[in-house]
Amino acid sequence: MSSDLSGAVGAAFLAEGPADGVDLSLFGQFAGSWALDCTEYDPDGSSTVRRGEWHFGYALGGRATTDVWILPGVEHGVSVRFPDPSAGAGIWRSTWVGPTRRRTHTFLASRVGDEIVLDGGDLRWTFSDIGSDEFRWRNEARQPDGVWRLQQTFQVWRRS
Template identity: 45%
Template sequence: MKTLLSDGPSAHHPTEIEQFGRLAGQWTTRITYHPADGSPSRTISGEWEFGYALEGRAVLDVWRWPGREDVPATGRTPDQECGLCVRIWDPRLQLWRFTFHGTARGDLLHMFARRIGDEIVMERAAGSDLVRWTFGDITADTFHWRNQRSSDGGRTWRLDQEVHARRLKSH
């Protein structure tokens, strides 16, 4: 897969590529789900790996839950996911085109992403709702990701899911 994977960012748009590229490496995650019905939150482990791709013009990531340490000896749990994200900077639009492929449930999501202050925000419409995925509090060794939903056109947001990540290994 030498053509797919890349050692670093392209010289084209390096500042933009580094928005996600700084996450290159392996991360361990704690994923918390906040049910909309008010039932108790649940937390599981996970893993997230980021890397440069397509001659350094894209950033791929693979995320999975539960993490390998929480998968039973049978190798499967009834509730798990392994997904692939493809992020490509579009210089004409000055934003990221983002696609998520979830293998467990057949999810396919398309979003646009942009930097807002110190955060990277991905957005899409989901029926009459707006969905926002945000990377924030990014340091060299940690980040916080949150999945929020708005049913009132973005006036208020409900937290559906959040991820606290800790770096295991750099790219």
């Protein structure tokens, strides 16, 4: 792709902020660049820690948020999220794409107490301990017996 075209795609996709009258604060609070430590938990109890980065912003004419997380050598994933009042008050739709591992996941997201929970049926992602300069994120999968197994955690801190 030529640099002119990639710049045009970025300019068409990204937005400076929310569109007038669109409340994107649930995920918009994360706008900016973050560093992270990702811990991946294997079923045998072993774990691996990797350093990564996460970038949040606004997209699609200011009607959605987007983010890209990068674990070098593992995955570059992108999410697009938007509020959907037709799904219920405070409900967001979220789609994540991870091309390296060839995965896509869809979720309904909402605030639950002090957390943001993304429910994907047998997959649950949770933002917790949310502060202005740091937060935690976890990825859990429902096992055949109905028990949730922790797959990943991110400790995340703001870079800009």
